[in-house]
Amino acid sequence: MNYNDLVKKAIEAKKFAYTPYSNFKVGAALITENGTVYTGANIENASYGATNCAERTAIFKAVSEGHTKIRALAVVGDESQYTYPCGICRQVMIEFATEDFKIIIVKNKDEYIVKTIEEILPGAFTIENLKKH
Numbered sequence: 001m002n003y004n005d006l007v008k009k010a011i012e013a014k015k016f017a018y019t020p021y022s023n024f025k026v027g028a029a030l031i032t033e034n035g036t037v038y039t040g041a042n043i044e045n046a047s048y049g050a051t052n053c054a055e056r057t058a059i060f061k062a063v064s065e066g067h068t069k070i071r072a073l074a075v076v077g078d079e080s081q082y083t084y085p086c087g088i089c090r091q092v093m094i095e096f097a098t099e100d101f102k103i104i105i106v107k108n109k110d111e112y113i114v115k116t117i118e119e120i121l122p123g124a125f126t127i128e129n130l131k132k133h
Contacts, residue, residue: 001031001035001037003072003074003102003104003112003114004109006029006030006031006037006072006073006074006104007029007074007076007104007106007109007112008109009029009037009039009074010027010028010029010039010054010074010075010076010104010106011027011076011106011108011109012027012029012039013027013028013029013039013040013041013054013058014026014027014041014054014076014077015027015041016041017041017042017043017054018041018042018043018044019042019044020044021044021046021048022044024042024077024078025041025042025077026041026042026053026054026055026075026076026077026083027039027040027041027054027075027076028040028041028053028054028055028057028058028073028074028075028076029058029073029074030058030059030062030070030071030072030073030074031070031071031072031073032062032067032069032070032071033067033069033070033071033098034067036062036065036067038058038059038061038062038065038067039058039061040054040055040056040057040058040059040060040061041054041057042054042057043057053085053086053088053089054075055073055075055085055089055092055093056088056089056092058073059073059092059093059096062096063096068096069096069097069098070093070096070097070098070101071098071100071101071102072101072102072103072104073093073101073102073103073104074103074104074105074106074112075103075104075105075106076106076107076108079106079107079108080107081107082105082106082107082112082113083105083106084105084120085103085105085120090117090120090121090124091121091124091125093117093121094117094121094124094126095126095127097117101116101117102114102115102116103115103116103117103120
């Protein structure tokens with residue numbers, strides 16, 4: 001699957017966002033190491049802390065199906081600007097990212113940028129930090 005296809009899946013997933021409080025819809029789509037695609041949308045809650053981002057929704061769906069290696073993830077929010085993943089999502093991404101993992105930050109179906117996890121989460125805390133102790 002190429003980036004354009006993943007972008008389209010993220011845009012489709014955004015339609016399922018549940019955002020009665022912010023009305024800020026976000027969609028995500030990822031591809032696992034073996035080529036399986038999972039999508040997610042943000043899901044808000046009246047207790048704001050119980051809200052879940054689109055990226056984590058997609059990742060948790062993949063992991064709950066046994067896919068713990070993710071090659072790429074596309075995320076789209078407001079289609080007039082680039083919507084980057086929040087800090088919590090970045091931390092979850094690094095947990096399941098393959099070495100060549102790419103994040104596709106989508107503005108709209110024709111405009112997106114591709115970043116590495118190191119570019120958007122430098123100095124990440126990982127399992128390697130825990131192994132040192």
